[in-house]
Every structure is written in C-alpha cells, then in structure tokens.
Amino acid sequence: MHNTKILIKGRRHLNGHVKISGAKNAALPELAAVILSQKPFTFKNVPDVDDIQVMLEALKNLGADIHTGNEEIRVRIPEIVSHLVPKKIVETSRASILMLGPLVARNGFAEVSFPGGCPIGDRKINFHLEGLSKMGADIQVNEDNITASTDGLTGIEYRFPHKTVTGTENLLMAATLATGTTILKNCALEPEIGDLIDLLIKMGAQISGKNTETLEIFGSPSLSGAEHRVIPDRIEMGTYVIAGSFEGNEISMSHVIPEHIDSLLNILVKMGVSLKVSDNGIHVRGGSGIVPAEVVTEPYPGFPTDLQAQLTTLMTQAAGNSKIHETIFNNRFQHVHELNRLGAEISIDHDTAVISGITPLTGRDICSTDLRASAALVLGGLIADGETVVSNAHQLFRGYENMPRKLKELGADIAVLGGEDE
Ligand code: EPZ
Secondary structure, three states: OOOOEEEEEOOOOOEEEEEOOEOHHHHHHHHHHHHHOOOOEEEEOOOOOHHHHHHHHHHHHHOOEEEEEOOEEEEEOOOOOOOEEOHHHHOOOOHHHHHHHHHHHHHOEEEEEOOOOOOOOOOOOHHHHHHHHHOOOEEEEOOOEEEEEOOOOEOOEEEOOOOOHHHHHHHHHHHOOOEOEEEEEOOOOOHHHHHHHHHHHHOOOEEEOOOOOOEEEEOOOOOOOEEEEOOEOHHHHHHHHHHHOOOOOEEEEEOOOHHHHHHHHHHHHHHOOEEEEOOOEEEEEOOOOOOOOEEEEOOOOOEOHHHHHHHHHHHOOOOEEEEEEOOOOOOOOHHHHHHHHOOOEEEEEOOEEEEEEOOOOEOOEEEOOOHHHHHHHHHHHHHOEOEEEEEOHHHHHHHOOOHHHHHHHOOOEEEEEOOOOO
C-alpha cells in the first residue's frame, strides 16, 4: 500500500457532476460513540476511506459486531471484550484518541496508543487528558500509550484553553455517561461536532448548545443505539470546488451543504471564480484571469486549515501575489516544496506562504506527505504540462473516497499504480 503512486497526464479539462461522500471527520467520532452503548447502530453515508477502516478494526478489537452492505454499516458492542486500542491498528489515524473518552466512560478502563494522523504539526492532546482527568479519570501516560481508569466520571465545568475539534468531541462523548452536568466552554464549532451531537441526542443523551461555544450535557446512566446518516464531507466538497475553479473546468455537485464552506466560497468569488450556489448544490466554473487573495486559516466558521494546501495550488494560477497565513498547525506547508518542483513560485515566511502567479506548471515525479497535501499535488498534476507521478499517494486514500475514479469521470487522465483500488 505504501508504494501507491498516482499517474496524471495534465491539462485535461474537468467537466461534469461529482457525488460528494460522507464526512470522514464526522464518521470517525460517530463510530467511536458506538462504544457508549450496548445497543445496535446503523450508519449511512459513511465514506469508504482508510481512516474509517482503521476505526472499524479498532472497534472490532473491542468486541464490536460489524456488518457492512447495501451502503450502510451496522455495528454494536454488546460487551467490551478488550480495553485496548493498540498502536498496530490505529497508528496512522486520530481514531485512538477519539476512543479514549467513550471507552473510559463506558468501561471504566481504557488503554490507547498515542494517536497518529497527518504529520502536519504538533498534534497535542493535553486538553483531552486534562478534561478527562478533571472528570475523575486517572490518566497515566508512558512512551507508548495512555491509560485512563475511573470508578465513574462526574460532570465538570471546563473551558478549553483554545479550540480543539477532537478535544471537544472526546469530552462531549465522555460527559454523556458522567454523573451530573458537564459544561464545556470555548468548544469548537465545526459542523462535524453538530452532527455528532445529533447522533448522541438520538441515543438519548441530554445536550444543549449545539453550534455554540458552550455545550451543556446532563449525563445518563446508559444510552440507546441509533440510526444515523453522516453529513456530506465539506473538505471533499471544497476540494472539488477548487478543482472546478481552474480555467476551462466546470463541475457541479448535489446533496451537499454549501454553507459549510461559505468561507471558501467567499474567497473564490473575490478571486473571480464563477459560482452558482443553491440550498443543496454548487456549480463552479473556472475562468481566465483569477486574481490573488490573502487568506488566514481559522477555526470554523473561518477558512479551514484542511483546504489550505488545495487553495495554494489554485493561487499559483492567480495573476499576482497571494498569501495564506496558517494559524492552526505548525508544519502544514509540506506541499509547497513539491509544488515548487512543478514550477510554482511559493516562499514561506514563518507561518505564511507567499504564492506568486501566474506560474505554468510542468509535470514531474513528486511526493505526497499528508492527506490534504496529496489533494493539492493531484490538483497541481491536473493542470501541469505533461506527466506527473505522485508517490506516497496512499495518504490520499485515508480521507478521499475514490478520488482518482471521480476525477476520471470528470475527464482527467489519471491512473493509480500499485496498492490501492481506484
Ligand atoms: C481535527 O483534528 C481534524 N481531524 C483535522 O483534519 C483538522 O485539521 C483539525 O481538526 C483542525 O480543524 C479530525 O477531526 C479527525 P485540533 P484535531 O485538536 O482535532 C492544538 C484532516 O485532514 N491542540 O482541533 O486533531 C493542536 O496541536 C485532518 O481531515 C492542543 O494544543 O485538531 C493544533 O495545533 C487533519 N491541545 C490545534 O490545537 C489539545 O489537547 C488544533 O487541533 C488539542 C489540540
């Protein structure tokens, strides 16, 4: 799998309709929430991506019965048979940290390996551990893993020192089985958290404050199962909107929630991209003469760090200097070196990338470093003259369902070499 390469013959225009899959970053915490109940769950619209497969493997290790078929996943954990989430299963993803809260809440004891995930910077979890500790979990950390044990969690009032998506999700899930009331302040506002809250409320959890920075959870002795359809993936949607923004391309998508990427859409309109947005659809047409922009990544509803690399590729085709200031992660410019090898002219000044355009790109062998950087390099290959080979491309399949196939259906000349299916 780690020798997966993607071969692209560039400068084919993309035209047509693309189906956006379910949100990986909603499905991950929602599958972890299964741990909170002995009852059965049915999930629809779960994306078939590697990070989800990792989570399902980790749940199986805890004792989950899992059945997949006719576009749904049925899962239940009648009895926890192991308290362990081992490194060999989860080393590449954030799955393990998302299981810590639910597992210690349900089982009283949890042992999870340190979380993996993209090498995009510090992936600290101190707020997760601080909150669980205040709720009454005894947290022990050694070089390999984290253990948490408790005779029962109790509700707390906790303010996150700064916004954390999975930190909010972890403590929120743990609080649903804690005794008494938990008030979480300075919570992240990402739509995936709102979708998780919808699931937890279906399970019988008592939660108020959805889509606000203050969540109040009144703990329950037990929770039921639920049926749930995962929201569409706003980062996949944003990636294809950016793909449609290049000159000569025209892409439409339906069954999406455009407001989830309002920050990106506002930037693209200012850059001169033609967009038609309805309640559940987007139509984007790339034009000649897009103009530069200056962008700062911020927690939702600000411009998402997960679209920063992809927008950088588009900015190489804007006439003038663009800037992107990355404020969330401290190592999320690894795509820049590879884009410059295609012919881009991007310089890094501390936490800001300065992209000068217009720079014609020429295909060559490049190497992917992380999930969203992979998408940025594929976008680069699509507009480059000649052939581009993206190596280490397994990263792409962690979070994008069938991207090569979806791009081929839009007219790209793209093939997967070795490893992954298309
Ligand atoms: C989630 O990661 C997403 N992953 C990331 O998407 C996304 O980039 C990120 O949120 C920010 O939006 C999932 O939801 C599975 P954070 P997460 O905790 O929760 C610091 C993708 O491409 N921090 O919001 O791990 C941390 O170091 C992935 O799909 C602490 O200091 O990110 C980082 O600098 C990449 N202490 C910042 O906060 C903590 O306890 C934001 O991290 C927790 C976080």
